[in-house]
Amino acid sequence: MRIGELAERAGASVRSLRYYEEQGLLTSQRSPSGQRHYDEYAVERVLLLKRLYAAGLTSSVITEVLPCTYAPSIETNDHAFERMTAERDRLAAHIAELTETLGSLDRVIAMNRRWRAEQDAGSNRRPDTATGA
Structure with missing residues (x-):
């Protein structure tokens, strides 16, 4: 599929897709005329990238944890796994803070x-x- 179709199917902008490629987070094949073509898996990859960015991960952190998403292997992904669990702990702490803040606002x-x-x-x-009050 071409970049416009991927953008539409994944709910992302063409600009975002180009950025993901620049960061090494997404790959495409180029036609002889230079147009980008993506495999079907690219839709799921972009949806995952959007979720990771929405969770507050940076492109450098995403680059580190992505190997765990497509080729789990103890030998090659120890660092990625450690980074992923650290990010999960960071997100859990942030959610706890947000929950506490939400409770304060509710009060x-x-x-x-x-x-x-x-x-x-x-x-x-x-x-x-009678009393004027």
């Missing part, structure tokens, strides 16, 4: 809702004609 929102409800209830009260 602040709840407090503000209670305050707003009290303010609304107070503004809806009619003054007591």
